[in-house]
Amino acid sequence: MRLDGKVAVVTGASSGIGEATAEALAAEGATVVAAARREERLESLRRRLEESGARVLTARCDVTDEDQAHELIRTAREEFGRVDILVNNAGVMLPSKVEKGFSDDWRKMFDVNVLGLLYATDAAVEVMKEQGSGHIVNVSSVAGRVSRPPFGVYSGSKYAVNAISESLRSEVVEYGIRVTIVEPGAVVTELTDHITDAEVREALSGEEFEKLRSEDIANAISYAVTQPQRVNVNEILIMPTEQA
Numbered sequence: 001m002r003l004d005g006k007v008a009v010v011t012g013a014s015s016g017i018g019e020a021t022a023e024a025l026a027a028e029g030a031t032v033v034a035a036a037r038r039e040e041r042l043e044s045l046r047r048r049l050e051e052s053g054a055r056v057l058t059a060r061c062d063v064t065d066e067d068q069a070h071e072l073i074r075t076a077r078e079e080f081g082r083v084d085i086l087v088n089n090a091g092v093m094l095p096s097k098v099e100k101g102f103s104d105d106w107r108k109m110f111d112v113n114v115l116g117l118l119y120a121t122d123a124a125v126e127v128m129k130e131q132g133s134g135h136i137v138n139v140s141s142v143a144g145r146v147s148r149p150p151f152g153v154y155s156g157s158k159y160a161v162n163a164i165s166e167s168l169r170s171e172v173v174e175y176g177i178r179v180t181i182v183e184p185g186a187v188v189t190e191l192t193d194h195i196t197d198a199e200v201r202e203a204l205s206g207e208e209f210e211k212l213r214s215e216d217i218a219n220a221i222s223y224a225v226t227q228p229q230r231v232n233v234n235e236i237l238i239m240p241t242e243q244a
């Protein structure tokens with residue numbers, strides 16, 4: 001139980017990678033604060049984790065609302081006294097070519113993937129500074145390294161995550177805070193179900209290679225946050241073998 005006594009906040013814990021990460025960190029002994037907007041999904045996660053003996057708190061949080069993001073971190077600290085790990089996982093992927101003009105989707109992607117991550121990070125850094133330790137894991141994407149149509153705007157949001165994370169690592173090193181970027185390739189989750197552009201949604205559902213599973217990414221996150229303080233796993237790019 002390498003995370004005994006640690007408190008981990010996971011955003012976007014109601015499904016996919018976030019849910020699997022909450023499970024993986026709880027299995028290592030962490031107290032988990034699982035956040036998202038869909039409370040009934042969080043409830044069933046809580047019941048499952050508690051059955052296996054974990055300490056869990058669920059929190060309804062829309063990360064695009066700065067006050068709610070700050071409240072999430074405040075609640076975690078008030079309940080458990082500290083915040084050791086923040087996994088900024090909440091995200092949306094709504095690809096379409098720019099010429100289609102799906103500007104609502106552009107705003108959503110930057111609101112959730114970039115601003116939501118910043119709001120939670122800002123609040124967590126304040127707590128971690130006081131503690132003199134902490135670990136922020138930002139779930140980016142292979143799209144944060146490579147930009148191809150129709151993923152340009154999504155890529156833009158994930159390039160932003162990478163740029164912010166790289167700089168943040170230097171900003172907070174003096175407080176003993178570590179920053180890790182995790183960049184998955186294709187993972188089987190409900191992420192693609194929400195795509196607005198029907199053409200893109202259909203094209204992606206027709207892909208036949210074997211994708212990663214959420215627990216593959218959760219294992220990578222668990223690896224990063226269980227290293228000794230002297231080790232900062234800066235970045236993990238993890239691809240399905242057949243997507244290489």
Ligand SMILES: NC(=O)c1ccc[n+]([C@@H]2O[C@H](COP(=O)([O-])OP(=O)(O)OC[C@H]3O[C@@H](n4cnc5c(N)ncnc54)[C@H](OP(=O)(O)O)[C@@H]3O)[C@@H](O)[C@H]2O)c1
Nearest residue numbers: 012014015016017036037038062063090091186187189191
């Ligand atoms: N699946 C992939 O192939 C893949 C590849 C690379 C990177 N990623 C990244 O992995 C992360 C997780 O995605 P996933 O694949 O696990 O998809 P997912 O199952 O759709 O999970 C997305 C999570 O984000 C939450 N979320 C969305 N908007 C939110 C908001 N405004 N406030 C709070 N939570 C919000 C959702 O919860 P609620 O709807 O309940 O709020 C959900 O729990 C994302 O950052 C995504 O970009 C995924």
